[in-house]
Structure formats: structure tokens, C-alpha cells
Amino acid sequence: MPETIPADSVGLVSPSTLHVDSPLKLDCGRTLSSYDLVYETYGELNADHSNAVLICHALSGDHHAAGYHSMADRKPGWWDTAIGPGKAIDTNRFFVVCPNNLGGCKGSSGPNTLNPETGELYGPDFPIVTVPDWVRSQAVLADKLGIKQWAAVIGGSLGGMQALQWAISLPDRVRHTVIIAAAPKLSAQNIAFNEVARTAIKSDPDFHDGNYMRFNTLPRQGLGLARMLGHITYLSDEAMGQKFGRELRSGAIQYGYDVEFQIESYLRYQSTSFVERFDANTYLLMTKALDYFDPAKEFDDDLTRTVANIEAKALVMSFTSDWRFSPMRSREIVNALLAAGKPVTYAEIEAHQGHDAFLMPIPRYLDIFGTYMQQIAAEVAA
């Protein structure tokens, strides 16, 4: 709980909801006749609407990227390290918009919201949405907010993939794309991890084919396991070693099967706290959106041709210890942009935190990121 709001925080914020009544045709072939998008904004939109930046969240993220909802909040929004007055994404200069993705579980239409056609919870019947679907829905939000072109579309991990997709799908609406700790598509290993997570959820007896809400229960065990596995892939061996090592909870080995090592206890905590705040159907949907992401597919698997129409300038960043989406994967994006002759800046940040590094206050990272954002602010006279 913040006793006082820090000076470099956006402060107390509250989400808004955009209700859209025009239908959205999805990649899967189905159509959402109407839908809600929940989003937060920080900073002020300038007179010519040129200073807006879109923040795209990752798998388990949401619209609450910065600041606090109340003085009772234990933690600020998920990217408070980067968003705020004077921070890398400077809310004194930019109008920051962060929506909850369609299919999410924090207010935007998704498995845990009501299907307007039936009046019942969507549950597992919510259509699988893709990264291009998200871009389409976010473009509707941009229209409603009067934003013709984003000064930047920014994201890490799955959010970075959205930032790339935005630049590909709607080239004239993106001035800069900032792609952090991402990949141009998932590897077989990435998909394999997602499948283990999905199997954990689906094999939980409380899953009920996704209809757990009807049975007034939650697939806690399965979703918790999925989170534990995911969490291991977000950290590096080194980061885990530094944080926990082989430390024991009680100081001595018990020769039993209960939680003994601190890392076990930490994973259990991650698992139980996640189950309280996240929906299992959304988790399944988000991992599918990740698996399906492959913008080069419709360009004969030629990533250079895929990015050929991009008009945005790109900043791509990766982290040395990230093995989920390693620097090599970011370089695939960079090399395609280079081959297409696009302006791109690429930094490989020395960090031991693994994939999660993109959320961390790493000075070199935030310095490069912030300097790039200042250049954008100068360009759009924010």
C-alpha cells in the first residue's frame, strides 16, 4: 500500500469502458456482434492528437499498466517502472492508452463476461481471438479516442508481437513501433510449454470443459500448475539462483514431499495468487493467440516481405538471459527490417532476470528506451 503516491507515479487512476456495437469479424471466422474494451489512459492528449502511445500487454497483463486504483493497493500497475511523469514513457509528454485485450479477464469482453446474445457467461464458447484481431479492436478504440496515428505502439513479449502486428496491419497509423523481448513467431519449444500449461488446466477435474463457473468452482490446481510452469520460463537459472538458491524454509532437509526449498514455496505462492486473479479460459485463449501468431504466414513465410509495408520506425530490445524469447528471436525481426531497408534501432540489454527483465527497472534499458521516447516526443512536438 502506498502511504503517499510517489512523485513519479501517474497517481490514482480508474479504467474506462468502450462499448462497441459494430460487429468485429474475427480470424477464426466468427463475429462478435458487440463487445466491450476496458482501458486506462494516463497523461493528456495534445491538440493535434499526435502524442498518443498504445501499450500492449502480455499474456497475463491487463489495462492497469501504471498508478494505483486506490490507496489500499499493494502494488502499482504492471509497467509502473516505465510509465509515469519523467519516466521512460513520460506521461508529461505522452497520452498513454492501455486496453485489456479482447478475450482477457479484466473487464474487456472475454470468457468471464456475458454473451449479449444469450445473456449467459461466454465461458469456453468465447471465440479464440488472434493478435491481428486485437489490432482491429484496438483500432476501433483509437478511432473513438480521435487518434489517427499512434506516436508509438509499445509492448513486451506478447505485447511486443502486437506492436509488430500493428505496424504490419495498419502501417499509416503507427509512427514508431517498440518491440521488446518478443519474437516473430513461437518456436516449437514455446508452443510445447504452452501445451503443457493448457493440458494442466484442461485435465483439472474442476475444469468441466471450461464451464467451471457453472459448477461454481475453479480449476485451481490446473491453472496454478500452468502459472508455475510459465513462471519458470519467465526467469533465468541465474535469477532464480540469486533469489532462492537452495535455501530451505526450515533450515534442514525433512526427508518428505512437502514444500522444503524456498523456490518451491515461491512457486506455490505465485500459483495460488494467480488463480485468484486470472481466468483459466483466458489463459487458454492467450496461449493460443501466442501459438497462432505468425505474421509471415501470409507472405510465404518471408518475414522481410511481411515487414516491407511498415512505415513505422522501430526500436527492438532484447535481454541477454531471456531464454523464452531470446535475443536471437529479436534479431530475426531486426534482420527482416534491415533487409527491407527500414529504420531500426536494436539493443541487447545485459540482464540476469530472464524474460521478466522487460518489466524491471534496469538502468541501461530504461535509459535507451527513455531516450528513444524523448526523440519521439520531440518529433511530435509533445
Place this chain on the structure above:
Amino acid sequence: MRLRLDQQIISDWIPDGAKVLDLGCGNGALLNHLQQRNITGYGLEIDNSKFADCIRAGINVLQADLDEGLGQFADQSFDFVILSQTLQAIKRPDFLLREIVRVGKKGIIGFPNFGHWQCRMQLALGGRMPVSKALPNAWFETPNIHLCTIQDFEQLCESHKLTVLNHSIVNHEHKDSLGVRLLPNLFGQVAVYLVQQQNS
């Protein structure tokens, strides 16, 4: 940002509007200077501590290890590929030189001349590895692992079938002295070469 002596020479050789790749671009001073003449391109740099400077200078900078070559770039995709004051720190200068003329229609290579008389004196009379303003590190800690003389470099170009289109050899005062003109390998401190692949 002020240009170093060799960078000024390089800048003079590049026509307006050219497309360039600057290997080991540091804080981006050269590219920033060139951009004012509508010369565009990318800078490669292994150390990202100066990336914020590069971004402020408005240049596209990419983190890359030159020892791995330039595999990310297509053949003849730049008008000029520049390597200034970095050749001596490369693991395989011959390999990088081939990469430079593969990716660039022309290559510009600037390096400190290890054949300068002061270097020779330190080794011949002092019996110690030379330390100078251009090469300030002791032998055991220097990043400059492949030092060469002007003659060495010309021989490398010849053996790799590179045509030397232009070269400039000067001392640190940028003075075109009689000594430098007559005996460049003895009196020149900084050498800059403009090369291209034969038959290209």
C-alpha cells in the same frame, strides 16, 4: 559532436545521399555528421553504453558483434561500409575485410599505423611494446589485438584482390608533411583507405 581526424577524411570521401554502414559507430558522431548531407544508414556497435547518445543524434544503431561478420546484410547493399579505428580490435581482420567489400560497394578502413617511427623506436631501442596516444593500453590489456602497418594493410588488400581507390595518411596534427609523403609507413600515424573488390 566533433569528428576525429580520420572521420573527417572519411566524410570528405562520401558523396551526398549515399547509403552507409558504420561498423563500430561509437556515439554516432560520424553518422550524425553525414546525415546532414542526406547520407543515411545504420551504425553497428557492440557496446550499448553509447546508444542513448546515438539515439539523441538521430541515428539507427544496432547492437552487433563484428567478429560474427555481417551476415545480416545482403551483398552490395550499401554504397560505403566504414570501419574506422576498429580493425585492430577485430579477431579476424581478413574475414571482416572480405565482409566489408561483400556488403559495401566500397569499403573505407581507417587504422593506426603501427609502423610509425615512434612505435618502431619504442620496440627497437626501448625493447618494450609501444604505447602511444593512439594506442594507449599496455600489451596485456589492450583491445587492439591485431595491429598492422601501412605496408601490412596494403599487402592484405592485395592478397584479397582489393583495389585501393584512394588513401590518406596523416599524422595527428593532420599535417601533410614531407616526411609523411615520402615515407608514409614511417611518419604516418593514421591511415585511411578506400577500397573495392576487383571486377566489381
